[in-house]
Amino acid sequence: MEQNRKDLLISPFLIMFIIHSNQVGVGILGFPRYIAAYTGNDAWIVVIITGIIFHVFIWMVYRILSDGSFDIIDLHNKWFGKWIGSVFNIALMMYLLLGTIVILRTFIEVIQAWMFPELATWIPVAMYLVLTYYVLAGGFRTVAGICFFGVLIPMWLVFTATAPIKFSTFSNLLPIMDHSLKEIALGTRQMTLSFVGIDILLLAYPFLKNPKSSRIWAHMGVLLTTLVYTMVMVISLAFYSEGQLQQSIWSTLIAWKVVELPFVERFEYIGITFWCFVVFPNICLTMWGASRVGKKVLHIKQKYFIFILITFVFIACVMVVNRDQVDYLNTLTSIIGTYVYYFYIPFIFLYSTIWRRVTRRI
Amino acid sequence: MKWIKRGASEKPNTLEEMVKDLKQSIDFVAYENKESDQPYRLIYFASLIDPEQLHRDILPVIKECESKSLEGLKGILPIENIEISSKLSLIQERLLEGHVAVQLSRGQKVLLVNISLRKSRDLSAPEIEFSVMGPKEGLVEDLHTNMNLLRRRIPHPRLRMKEITVGTVSKTKVVVAFIEGVASEQNINTVMQRLEDLDFDIISDSSFIGQMLEDNSFSVFPQMIDTERTDRITGHMNFGAFAILTEGSSNALIGPINFGQLLVSFEDYYLGWNIASFFRIVRMIAILASIIATPLYVAVLTYHYELFPSKLLATLISSRSDIPFSPVIEVFFLEVTIDLLREAGARMPTKVGQTLGIVGGIVIGTAAVEASLTSNILLILVALSALASFTTPVYRMTNTIRFLRYPLIVFAQFLGLIGVALFGLFILTHMIRLTSFGNPYLAPLYPPRIKDWSDSFFRLPYVMQKNRFQFFRGNQSTRFKDKKKKSKHSLDFDEQ
Numbered sequence: 001m002e003q004n005r006k007d008l009l010i011s012p013f014l015i016m017f018i019i020h021s022n023q024v025g026v027g028i029l030g031f032p033r034y035i036a037a038y039t040g041n042d043a044w045i046v047v048i049i050t051g052i053i054f055h056v057f058i059w060m061v062y063r064i065l066s067d068g069s070f071d072i073i074d075l076h077n078k079w080f081g082k083w084i085g086s087v088f089n090i091a092l093m094m095y096l097l098l099g100t101i102v103i104l105r106t107f108i109e110v111i112q113a114w115m116f117p118e119l120a121t122w123i124p125v126a127m128y129l130v131l132t133y134y135v136l137a138g139g140f141r142t143v144a145g146i147c148f149f150g151v152l153i154p155m156w157l158v159f160t161a162t163a164p165i166k167f168s169t170f171s172n173l174l175p176i177m178d179h180s181l182k183e184i185a186l187g188t189r190q191m192t193l194s195f196v197g198i199d200i201l202l203l204a205y206p207f208l209k210n211p212k213s214s215r216i217w218a219h220m221g222v223l224l225t226t227l228v229y230t231m232v233m234v235i236s237l238a239f240y241s242e243g244q245l246q247q248s249i250w251s252t253l254i255a256w257k258v259v260e261l262p263f264v265e266r267f268e269y270i271g272i273t274f275w276c277f278v279v280f281p282n283i284c285l286t287m288w289g290a291s292r293v294g295k296k297v298l299h300i301k302q303k304y305f306i307f308i309l310i311t312f313v314f315i316a317c318v319m320v321v322n323r324d325q326v327d328y329l330n331t332l333t334s335i336i337g338t339y340v341y342y343f344y345i346p347f348i349f350l351y352s353t354i355w356r357r358v359t360r361r362i
Numbered sequence: 363m364k365w366i367k368r369g370a371s372e373k374p375n376t377l378e379e380m381v382k383d384l385k386q387s388i389d390f391v392a393y394e395n396k397e398s399d400q401p402y403r404l405i406y407f408a409s410l411i412d413p414e415q416l417h418r419d420i421l422p423v424i425k426e427c428e429s430k431s432l433e434g435l436k437g438i439l440p441i442e443n444i445e446i447s448s449k450l451s452l453i454q455e456r457l458l459e460g461h462v463a464v465q466l467s468r469g470q471k472v473l474l475v476n477i478s479l480r481k482s483r484d485l486s487a488p489e490i491e492f493s494v495m496g497p498k499e500g501l502v503e504d505l506h507t508n509m510n511l512l513r514r515r516i517p518h519p520r521l522r523m524k525e526i527t528v529g530t531v532s533k534t535k536v537v538v539a540f541i542e543g544v545a546s547e548q549n550i551n552t553v554m555q556r557l558e559d560l561d562f563d564i565i566s567d568s569s570f571i572g573q574m575l576e577d578n579s580f581s582v583f584p585q586m587i588d589t590e591r592t593d594r595i596t597g598h599m600n601f602g603a604f605a606i607l608t609e610g611s612s613n614a615l616i617g618p619i620n621f622g623q624l625l626v627s628f629e630d631y632y633l634g635w636n637i638a639s640f641f642r643i644v645r646m647i648a649i650l651a652s653i654i655a656t657p658l659y660v661a662v663l664t665y666h667y668e669l670f671p672s673k674l675l676a677t678l679i680s681s682r683s684d685i686p687f688s689p690v691i692e693v694f695f696l697e698v699t700i701d702l703l704r705e706a707g708a709r710m711p712t713k714v715g716q717t718l719g720i721v722g723g724i725v726i727g728t729a730a731v732e733a734s735l736t737s738n739i740l741l742i743l744v745a746l747s748a749l750a751s752f753t754t755p756v757y758r759m760t761n762t763i764r765f766l767r768y769p770l771i772v773f774a775q776f777l778g779l780i781g782v783a784l785f786g787l788f789i790l791t792h793m794i795r796l797t798s799f800g801n802p803y804l805a806p807l808y809p810p811r812i813k814d815w816s817d818s819f820f821r822l823p824y825v826m827q828k829n830r831f832q833f834f835r836g837n838q839s840t841r842f843k844d845k846k847k848k849s850k851h852s853l854d855f856d857e858q
Contacts, residue, residue, distance in 0.1 A: 011809060111780060115666070124777070127784050131791065138795040145794035145808045146787075265671040269779060276783035 009207055010144045012214030018204060019058075019221030021147040021281035022197035024228065026106040029252045029275070031194045031229075032236035036245050038187040041172055042179045044233045046187035051226030053188070054195050057341060058218050060349040061198065065205045066212075067356075072202035072348075073296045079355055086297050092202075093293035095340060097309065099196075100286040101316045102333045104128060107279045108317070109326045114253065114272055125317045128283060129310045135284045136291065136306055140207045143284050150281035154274040158228070160267065161235055163259040168238035192341055193334040194229065197282070198222065199345075203289045287313070377470050380450060381405060384457075400425060403465040405472070410460035412479040415441075420475060424464065432466055432473045445474040458533075482507055488590045490757050495632040500590040505535055505609040512539055512605070515596045520544075526557050529565040536571065539595075540604035546834050549618055552799050553604060568611035575606075575617070577797045582765055584624065584758040585798040586617040594628045600841075602834035618799040618834055620806070622818050625649065627755035630821055639820035645753050646819065652750035653766050655743050656693045657774040657782050663689040665778035677739070684734040690775040692736045696744045697771070699726060701764060704748075805833035 035043040064075070072092065076085035108124050135142050179187075201218060208214045236251050248254050252271075259267035287309060294305035320326055374380035384390045389409035395402055402424055406416075419440055427435050436444050447453060448470035453463060460478020465471075482504030489500070501508045509523060520542045528536050536557060540550055556575050565571060569588060576585045586606075589595060590613050595605045598616045606615040625645055630638040662669050663678070670678065685692060703722035707715045727745070731738045747767075754760045766789070773781035796803035806814035811832050816822040828840050 014809075115778065115780065119777075124780065124784075127777075131784065131787055134788070134795075135791050138791070141809075142791065142794050145804070146791065148808050148810070149790055149794075263671065263674055264669060266666075266669050269666050269669050273779040273783045276780060276787060280787055 006209075008139060008141065009209045010141055012208050012210055013217045014144050014148060015201070015204070015208060015214045016217040016221040016224070017148045017151045018144060018200060018281075018285065019198055019218055020224045021150045021278070022200050022285045023195055023222070023225040025103045025194075025197075025279060025282045026110060026275070027194040028229065028232055029110060030248075030250045031191070032233050032240075032251050033245055033248060034190050035187050035233070036237065036242065038183050038190060039179045040242055041174070041237055042177060042184065043187060043237060044173070044230055045177065046184055046191050047229045047233045048226065049184065050188050050191040050195050051222060051229070054198060054222045054226075055219055057198055057345055058201070058215070058222055060345055061201050062212075062215050062218070064345075064349055064352045065202070069206040069211055071204075071206050071292070073293060075348075075352070079351060089293050089297045092199075093290045093297075095199075095336060096286045096290040096293075097313065097316075098333055098336065100283055100290070100313050101320075102329050103279060103282045103286075104313070105317045105320050106326055106330060107275065109323065110250065110253070110272060110275070113250070113323075114268065121321070122314070122318050125314055128280070129314055131280070132283050132287050133306060133310060136288055137303065140204070140288065143281075143288050144207075146284050147281040150277050153277045157271060157274060158231070160256065160259050160271070161231055163267075164235050164239040164255045167258055168235065170238045172238050172241070173234065189338055190334070192338050193330065195222075195225065196337040196341065197285075199340065200285050200289055203292050374450065377450065377453070377465075377472070380454060384454075398425060400427060400430075401466075404462055405457065405465065406462040407457060407460070410458070410479060411462055411477050415477040416462060420462065420464070420477065430466060432464070432471060435464065435466070435473055439475060441475055441477065443476050446471065447474060448472070455533075480504060480506065485511075491589060491591050491594070491628075491755065493591075493627065493629040493632075495629055497591075497593050499592050501592065501607075501612045501614060503610050503612050505537060505607055508607050508614070509537060509539070511592045512595060512607075515592060516541065516599070521599075524554065526554070528557060528560050528562070528571065530561065530563050532564040532566075534565040535609040536565075537607040538604055539599065539607060541599050544600065544830065544839070545602050545604055549602075549799050549801070549834060550604060553606070553617065557606075565608065566610075568606065568608035568613045568615050571606060571608060572615045575615075577799065581792065581796055582762050583621070583793065583796060583803070584756065584762065585619065585796070585803070586615045587619050587623065587756055588613045588615060588758055589756075590614070591628060597628060597631065598623075601831050618801040620798065620801065620833060621793060621803050622807070624756045624759040625754065629755075635821050635823045639822075642820060645755075648750035648753045649763060652747040653763055653770065654782065655747040655750075656697060656740075656767060657770040658779075659740060659743055660689045660693050660771055661774035661778045661782055664775060678737075681737040681739050685737055686734070689740075690771065692740055693744075693771055696730070696736050696740060697767065699730075700744060700748045704764070801834055806831075 032043060035046055039046050064072075070078075073089050076088045076092075079085070080088060104125060105121075108119075108121055111124060112119055112121075135146055198218070198221075205211050232252055236245060236255065239255050240248065240251060245251055253268045256268040256271045257266060261267065264270060287306070290309055291302045291306045294300050294309070295302045298305070300308075320329060374383050381392045385392065387407075389407050391404070391406055391408050393404045395404075404416075423439055424435065427438060429435065432446050436446060445452075445456070447456075450470075453472060453474065456474045456476075457463060459476070461474045461476050463472040463474055465473075482502050485502060485507070486500055487498035499511065501511065512523075513521065518541070522540055522542050524538045526536050526538070527533055538550070538553060538557070553575065557571075560571070560574055562570065562574065572584075572586050572588060573579060578585070587594070587598070595614050595616060598619075599605060603616050603618060606617070608615075626642065627645075630642055633641070663682075667675060667678075682689075687695075699722070703718065703726075706722075707718055710718060723745070727741050730736045731741055751760055751763045754763060770782060770785050773785040775781075777784065793804050794802075794808060802809055805811055806818055813829055814831050814833055816827050816829075817831075828842060828844070830839060830841060
């Protein structure tokens, strides 16, 4: 089996970059508004709570995968039989494809809103998908490499966060904890969309060298995401007033406007340019995951199946024409993502625990 | 598959036929001496042999030889490596290598003596990879001299040199040199296998071999380093690489390499580590700037001029206000001019080249601005990026950098900054996928090998470079033994 080929495996610590890059996408450019709608100045607490919940999810996922080096596709087939297992697998593929479409289309929406109002959607979509094919044809190591650089290259943008601090009033954050538990729960549900992405672990697990020792790095990935989100959230809350924040769709981008360099006036252009590097790993990873399902369930070679996927994603992205539809797509993904994380992963986790107990007794 | 279409002359069956066939060339000699008491015949290519050696060492011996057999003659000739053969193909091959065939009696059997003439130019300083510090010793076109240069630098029995002949017509001798125990066996096997599989008629230069051995021949990135510096070759061998020396080429090929090594001048190792690191970083920034400077100009001035602060924008607009072209045409015009100058400069004798530089750089540049064909800001950008591109220490990399900006300019014109970023992603993916003899091209950056970073974007002092590079998967021996560190200073500050 291919899993035994050592030269195809990646170092365990790269899982940190894979998870972090799959979590951070376009959401970070505008998520503070949605969370603050529920919890106002306590939104940063919601970010931290969601981060902690996702650490629990990582723990669950590692428990699910703990024996052998199988991915979730094998496990589905093993636990639920071939037919029901395949239904689960196809559903997983659809979910991953939805992820691709949402992130790609939303990012192009950003480009259209900020840089090229007249740009036809199909041009950047086609370019991105051709690039995706080129990455996937290099195997998982190339995908992991794109994740690595997709985190490393835009990393310096973190320092631009210092610019809005000058114009911030941190007393906006006070009083702490004046929102009800229900509001916080609703905020957490809303926040889930920005954190989804650790599901790729279910598929990438067999490609890791010493998969068990990679757990700490997976946690580091989520920790990094939590830190970045918390930073963005705190700055957004301090930089904007509550009413202002509700009116800014892409609040992070707008906050970038205050970055001042001697030769750059509108820094958000540079931010969006570098965001090309942030978005790309997401597309590669989800497409890779979807093509893996195609390979193992439908028994079509990845190199042919990817063409079907690319065509599908292309058509889907082009069909989404306006801001409302993009919004709808995001809401839909948010709902599905919530179900995947709060129902499916705990369910599989319990199922695998019980399965192990039962089979051990027999 | 025949290289030459054979005409009337069929493949010779006997020695006489072969001699008759070869006599069509003017430099072929078949001299027969029947007068003396010892009749003999000499067959050779006059253009290939050393006549002095023939007259001094061979002719007198033949004349005074008492035994009438070739075996007896072989015993008394003061030259090594004498063969006796009657195999026609071997005789022909040896004659073409500069042997002389001696025949004492009629028949097929001949004595083959090697008296080939070696002519090579004197050693000279490397001209392409110039350095201020360090040895000024470059390879020459003679394989033998080159091997001697390497062996003198690494006088160690483990320095292995494997010979292989490539080229069906040119029969070029190629030597793969490496240090056994340091170079990875897998890499050596790969390169030997690829050399054996190589099938081509005439190998004019080592760069032929380089192009045919590369992992990905569609890539614009060099996957081997061409070098004429002996210190670079031995240095790389010490990292675990091998060198390919080719007869008739003053360049050796080094492989496997990684991308970082293309940006390393060997002079970096002769300067202090901190100074060298600084220059290395400057060079990297220069190269990046050289690739993206003009594409950014096109992208920003075509689509995103609001990116500039109003003061800077005013300067830009005033310099561009008279120009009737769009930025992309302006940029193409100047970039092509620079490449023209470069191409012309490379083909011209040095003295004319200087004049050309003045004409090109000053006259054309100034005139283009004065004629409102380009803005002077762009002229500065293009000149700087041209200058920056020549900081690359490896010549082939310079070409790559000069080439890469053109597609980038096209993408910048097409999609502005997003186009530049997308093309950047393409290059990035390409470099992640690229390998040099199976070794990842971007190592030690990706896959990350943090131990190897001691000599990558910067260079740490030699004391801290104890471990050999990991990325060629070679031997993991250390470069020196750990000694108890003695303090170099003893001041009142250090003492108890």
